[in-house]
Amino acid sequence: MTASSISESIAIVHPVTLSHGLNAHVWDTDGKRYIDFVGGIGVLNLGHCNPRIVEAVCTQAGRLTHYAFNAAPHAPYKQFMERLASFIPVSYAVSGMLTNSGAEAAENALKIVRAATGRTAVIAFDGGFHGRTLATLNLNGKVAPYKQRVGTLPGPVYHLPYPSQDNGVTTEEALKALDRLFSVEIDVNEVACFILEPVQGEGGFLALEPSFAQALRRFCDEKGILLIVDEIQSGFGRTGQRFAFTRLGIEPDLILLGKSIAGGLPLGAVVGKKALLDTLPKGGLGGTYSGNPIACAAALATLDEMTDANLAAWGESQEQAILNRYQAWQQNKLSPYLGKLTGVGAMRGIELLTPEGAPATAVLAQLLESARQQGLLLMPSGKSRHIIRLLPPLTIEPHVLEAGLDIFERCLAAIR
Known part of the structure; x- marks a missing residue:
């Protein structure tokens, strides 16, 4: 080569x-x-x-290397989703689907919130990063190099300042920008969801202000807007906890997962409230490689380690x-x-x-x-x-x- x-x-x-x-x-x-x-x-x-992940991968590779779950379910997918649902620290019953990557999880989350709310607009944050696919590009809070020379992107998407002690943006400033957005740019009743990282990855490891997260959670509940938390980089122990959103004192409606979910094998997930995950018609979610059995075996071994x-x-x-x-x-x-x-x-x-x-x-x-x-x-x-x-x-x-x-x-x- x-x-x-x-x-x-x-x-x-x-x-x-x-x-x-x-x-x-x-x-x-x-x-x-x-x-x-x-x-x-x-x-x-x-x-x-x-070693634990390598052993799980080798064992599974000798049993079943692949099957599309939506063609015929396989045991590793079912076993992992059951374990994952109990691993997510929220008060509600968790449901979800597996994907090939974090970006694919974000794409599916956008479909889910559109179906659940009947709305299309998304509010994201400056400095955020949610993927390199066409729809996720527009969510990213940075133009170069991701949005250059690709033309009009799927939307509508609007961006707010990301409040963090690490960048000097206060909760008050972000809430003021939120008020301006709905006074000047868009009707609040057209917004399907907010999407945010509890700690921005590509943005520079900036930690979200808990006071803003709690105010945003209340605002979403009042306005019928869903809250998506992207834990693709901050999840699976990166901060020393299972997930970073717990330090914010909130529960998301949907959670995006990826990266360290399977110890190096390609896997992602979108999980959250069951009513949301069941909104689309039969066949509305799925994918050929999503939840590959070898990746699921690696993910099960990963959870074994993450006590x-x-x-x-x-x-x-x-x-x-x-x-x-x-x-x-x-x-x-x-x-x-x-x-x-x-x-x-x-x-x-x-x-x-x-x-x-x-x-x-x-x-x-x-x-x-x-x-x-x-x-x-x-x-x-x-x-x-x-x-x-x-x-x-x-x-x-x-x-x-x-x-x-x-x-x-x-x-x-x-x-x-």
């Missing part, structure tokens, strides 16, 4: 070719080892080649290590470019700013390259690509986490 056989529209963060991985390490085809703080962009919360005790221990350990190191960097004035620590729990980002307070995009690019040369893979985020998002496995060995932070420290300190 030559480079010309792959579309040049795919942007590559790290120009290396990976060969294999184990927990928090990966190796390239030249035999160089890296500490992985990318995790397939939040897919590998349980690390590379987790509340494990998640709490992993999350607390990782959060404390990152906080301790960041506080030391601040005290020691490690770098003039060191900005805020964003996010919550073990889902943390490190902001890079110029001494004048502008996004230090060029510095981040230097940091990515120098860290890679020293054996650490990092992932950018934020509107200006100036926030490093830390996505090591929750299962990373403490000494490996410290070694990765050591490399980060050396590389950032060397940039002047």
